[in-house]
Amino acid sequence: MTEQEIRSLMYQDREKGNRALFDTYYHYVYAIVFRKVNGTGSREDVEECVIDVFTEVMRNFSCIENGSLKAYLGTAARNKAINMCRYLSAKSRQTISIDSEDFSELPSEQNIETSIEQSEQTQKLLDCIHSLGEPDSVIIIQKYFLDRNSIEIARILNMNPITVRSRAFRAVKRLKQILSDAGITL
Amino acid sequence: MKDETIRKILHHADEHITEQISEAYPMSSEEEKERIYRRIQENLLTDEKPAVSEDYQVSQIKSTGWMHYVSMAAAFVLMMAGTAGAVIFIRNAGENAKPSMTDAGSGTDVPLQKTIITGETQITETEPEELTKELLYSRSARTVKYLHQLSGHIEVWSCNIDMTTVGDVMLDFDTSEFYGTVFDFETNTGEVQDSGTYYTDEGQSVSFTEQVHDESSKRCDIGYGCATDRNSFNSDPTGLHMLAECFCPFEMTAGYLADLDSWEISDTELYQGRECAVLEGKTGKYGSRWDITHWKIIMDIQTGVWLFYEGYADDETVNGFLHTEDIEFDNPEMQVPVITDEEIDQKIAEGYQISEMSAQQREIRKNWQTVTEPEMTEIEIYEIPDTMPEPFASDVDEETLYDFYYPCERRFNTIWPELAALVAEDWGEQEVNYEEITSLTDYLNMYSFIQDFDIPADDVRNAMQDYITAWDAEKSFREDELSAILSGNQSAMLNYFGNLSALRNGDKIYTPAWLYAHSIEDYLAEGITPEMIRENMRYYFYFDFTDEAKTAFLNKLNYFANMD
Numbered sequence: 121m122t123e124q125e126i127r128s129l130m131y132q133d134r135e136k137g138n139r140a141l142f143d144t145y146y147h148y149v150y151a152i153v154f155r156k157v158n159g160t161g162s163r164e165d166v167e168e169c170v171i172d173v174f175t176e177v178m179r180n181f182s183c184i185e186n187g188s189l190k191a192y193l194g195t196a197a198r199n200k201a202i203n204m205c206r207y208l209s210a211k212s213r214q215t216i217s218i219d220s221e222d223f224s225e226l227p228s229e230q231n232i233e234t235s236i237e238q239s240e241q242t243q244k245l246l247d248c249i250h251s252l253g254e255p256d257s258v259i260i261i262q263k264y265f266l267d268r269n270s271i272e273i274a275r276i277l278n279m280n281p282i283t284v285r286s287r288a289f290r291a292v293k294r295l296k297q298i299l300s301d302a303g304i305t306l
Numbered sequence: 307m308k309d310e311t312i313r314k315i316l317h318h319a320d321e322h323i324t325e326q327i328s329e330a331y332p333m334s335s336e337e338e339k340e341r342i343y344r345r346i347q348e349n350l351l352t353d354e355k356p357a358v359s360e361d362y363q364v365s366q367i368k369s370t371g372w373m374h375y376v377s378m379a380a381a382f383v384l385m386m387a388g389t390a391g392a393v394i395f396i397r398n399a400g401e402n403a404k405p406s407m408t409d410a411g412s413g414t415d416v417p418l419q420k421t422i423i424t425g426e427t428q429i430t431e432t433e434p435e436e437l438t439k440e441l442l443y444s445r446s447a448r449t450v451k452y453l454h455q456l457s458g459h460i461e462v463w464s465c466n467i468d469m470t471t472v473g474d475v476m477l478d479f480d481t482s483e484f485y486g487t488v489f490d491f492e493t494n495t496g497e498v499q500d501s502g503t504y505y506t507d508e509g510q511s512v513s514f515t516e517q518v519h520d521e522s523s524k525r526c527d528i529g530y531g532c533a534t535d536r537n538s539f540n541s542d543p544t545g546l547h548m549l550a551e552c553f554c555p556f557e558m559t560a561g562y563l564a565d566l567d568s569w570e571i572s573d574t575e576l577y578q579g580r581e582c583a584v585l586e587g588k589t590g591k592y593g594s595r596w597d598i599t600h601w602k603i604i605m606d607i608q609t610g611v612w613l614f615y616e617g618y619a620d621d622e623t624v625n626g627f628l629h630t631e632d633i634e635f636d637n638p639e640m641q642v643p644v645i646t647d648e649e650i651d652q653k654i655a656e657g658y659q660i661s662e663m664s665a666q667q668r669e670i671r672k673n674w675q676t677v678t679e680p681e682m683t684e685i686e687i688y689e690i691p692d693t694m695p696e697p698f699a700s701d702v703d704e705e706t707l708y709d710f711y712y713p714c715e716r717r718f719n720t721i722w723p724e725l726a727a728l729v730a731e732d733w734g735e736q737e738v739n740y741e742e743i744t745s746l747t748d749y750l751n752m753y754s755f756i757q758d759f760d761i762p763a764d765d766v767r768n769a770m771q772d773y774i775t776a777w778d779a780e781k782s783f784r785e786d787e788l789s790a791i792l793s794g795n796q797s798a799m800l801n802y803f804g805n806l807s808a809l810r811n812g813d814k815i816y817t818p819a820w821l822y823a824h825s826i827e828d829y830l831a832e833g834i835t836p837e838m839i840r841e842n843m844r845y846y847f848y849f850d851f852t853d854e855a856k857t858a859f860l861n862k863l864n865y866f867a868n869m870d
Contacts, residue, residue, distance in 0.1 A: 151328035175349040265316040276335040286830035
C-alpha cells in the first residue's frame with residue numbers, strides 16, 4: 121500500500137488506516153528498533169519500543185501532514201530506540217560509550233571511510249544470503265541478524281526446529297562456498 | 307570465515323541495509339506481530355494519556371537552576387515516601403523475601419498477600435486463607451516445588467546417635483549449586499568430633515572432611531554430585547542427610563503427616579519472620595524407633611519447609627530435634643560459593659588427602675570446566691577435522707572399549723547359556739559395525755536374539771529362572787527387567803539396560819562410538835538436538851582417548867552443543 125493510500129484510509133476509517141500503516145511498516149520499524157536496542161535490551165524491550173513507536177505515530181497522525189511517512193516512522197523508531205537504550209543503560213548502570221553512534225557528533229574522515237567499507241561488506245554478504253534462496257536465506261537472517269534460535273525460527277517458517285537447525289548448518293556451509301567462489305573475503 | 311563473522315557483519319548493518327533486510331525478510335512471526343498490534347490497539351483505547359510510556363523517556367531539555375532545586379526537593383519527598391513505604395513493607399512482609407510460587411501444582415495454594423502501593427502509603431491486604439492439613443501435607447511433601455534458593459543454619463539430632471549435626475548451608479535449586487559447612491558435636495559433651503565443607507556444582511561434589519582430633523584423617527573427596535537437576539532433590543539435595551530433615555523433609559513428612567487424623571494444626575505464628583503453622587501430633591510405628599510418641603513441628607506455610615521440629619517421649623523428654631536459624635528463601639543476592647581448582651590445590655597443600663579415584667574425578671572436572679566455560683561457547687572456535695583420528699591408543703582397557711561401543715550393559719548383551727540352549731541351530735556371531743548401531747536390533751543382545759529366533763516368552767522365563775534375583779549382580783535380572791525384554795518395548799529396555807554414556811532419542815540409541823564416527827549432518831538427520839548432547843556431555847570426558855582424538859571429539863560435540 122502506498123503512503124497516499126494509507127493517508128486517505130486514515131482519514132476515511134482510522135481503524136483500517138492504522139492497520140494498513142502497521143502492516144506496511146511493521147517489519148521496517150521492527151528492524152530499526154532491533155538494530156539499535158539489540159545488545160542493550162531484550163526482545164521484550166524491542167517489542168515495547170515498537171509498540172510505542174506505532175502508538176505515538178497513530179495518535180499523532182493528524183500532525184504528520186508533510187514529508188515521507190516512512191521517513192517519519194524511521195526517525196520515530198530510531199529516537200525511541202535510542203531513548204530505550206539510554207534508559208536501559210541507566211537502569212543497569214551501564215555507560216554508553218562516547219564512541220557510540222547514538223552520540224551525534226561529526227564523523228571523522230576515517231570513520232566515514234571505515235563506515236563505507238563496512239556497508240559495502242554487509243551489502244556483499246546480504247547479496248550472497250539472498251542468493252541462497254528461501255527458506256535458507258530467511259533462516260540465516262533470522263539466526264544471525266535477529267539472533268533467533270531454531271525453535272523461534274521454526275515457528276516463523278512453520279517448520280520443525282530440527283529441520284531448521286539442519287538447514288541452517290548446511291546454509292552456512294553453502295554461504296561460505298558462495299562467498300569463497302565470488303572471491304569475497306570477510 | 308567463521309559463523310560469528312556473519313553475525314557481526316549483519317549486526318553492523320547500516321540503515322539502508324537494515325531497510326533492505328526488513329523489506330525482504332519477516333522480522334517476527336505472524337503471531338508475534340498480531341500480539342504487538344493488539345497491544346497498540348489497547349494503548350490507543352486508553353487515550354487521553356501521554357502518548358508513550360514515559361518511563362524511559364530522556365529529557366532533551368537542559369535543566370535550569372530553579373528546576374534543579376525543584377527536582378532536588380521532589381526527589382527528597384519521593385525518597386522519604388519511599389523509605390516510609392519500605393519500612394511498612396518490611397514490617398508486613400517479615401525479614402525474608404517471599405518465595406516465588408512458580409509451580410504450585412496442587413491448585414490449593416495459600417493465597418498470597420496482596421500489596422497495593424498508592425502514592426505515599428502502602429496497604430497490605432491478606433485474603434482469608436484456608437489452612438488445611440491436606441495443604442500443609444502436600445506442601446511439605448513437595449518443598450522443592452516452592453523453592454529456588456535457600457540458606458540458613460540447621461541443627462539436627464536424634465537420640466539413637468551420639469552426635470548432633472550442626473551446619474550452615476546454601477542451596478540454589480536453579481543452578482544446582484550447594485555449599486555447606488557441617489560439624490558433628492558429641493551430644494553429651496558438646497565437643498566437635500568432625501567437620502566438613504561440602505560443595506556441589508553442576509554434576510560434581512567436592513568435600514573436605516576431617517576428624518578434629520586426627521590430623522591424618524583429612525580427606526578431599528570428589529565425585530558425582532547428586533544436585534544435577536531439580537528432581538534429584540526429591541531424595542536428598544546434597545547427600546547430606548540433615549537437609550532431608552529440614553528443607554526437603556520427605557521421609558519425615560510421610561512418617562508424621564501422612565495420617566491426617568494423627569495430627570492437628572494447633573496455631574499459626576510468625577517464626578523467623580515467616581508465616582508458619584504449628585502442628586502437633588502423635589506418632590505410631592514411625593516414631594517408635596527413636597522412642598518418640600508425640601511431636602511438634604513449625605512449618606513455613608508457603609513452602610512446607612520445617613523450621614522447627616521436636617519429637618518427645620511419653621515423659622516429655624526430647625528424643626529428636628531439628629532447629630533452624632536465619633533461614634532465608636529466594637534472596638536474589640545469595641551467591642552459593644563454588645570451589646575453584648586453585649582452591650582445591652590449596653586444600654591439598656594444607657594436608658587433605660585425595661584418593662586415586664577422586665584424583666581421576668578431578669581431572670574430569672578440569673576438562674569439563676575447560677571445555678564448557680562460557681567464553682568457549684562461540685561455536686566457531688572449534689576446529690572439526692574432516693576425518694576423525696583413531697579414538698584410542700592400542701593399550702586401552704577393555705571396559706573403556708565396552709562403554710564406547712556398546713549401547714547397553716553387559717548382562718543384556720550376553721546370550722546366557724540357558725537362553726542359547728533354546729536355539730538348536732548354530733547362531734554363531736554376527737558381523738557388526740559397532741559405529742553404526744542405533745537400535746537394539748542392530749547387534750546381538752538378549753532382545754535381538756529372542757526376536758531373531760522367535761523364542762516364546764514362557765520359554766525365556768523358564769530358561770532365565772535362575773537369573774531372577776541371582777546373587778551375582780552381573781548375572782541378576784529382576785522380574786520387571788525380564789518383563790521389559792519380553793514386552794518388546796525398546797524404550798523400556800533402554801531405561802533398564804542402556805549405558806549412561808549412550809545418547810537416547812526415543813527407541814534409538816547412539817553410542818559414543820556412533821557420535822565419534824558420525825558428522826554433525828548425521829546428528830541433525832537423526833534428530834539429535836544440542837540439548838541432548840549438552841545433557842550427555844559429561845560422560846564423554848571419561849574415555850581414555852588419545853589427545854588428538856579427545857580434542858577432535860570434544861570440539862565436534864561442543865560445536866554441535868552450541869548450535870541453537
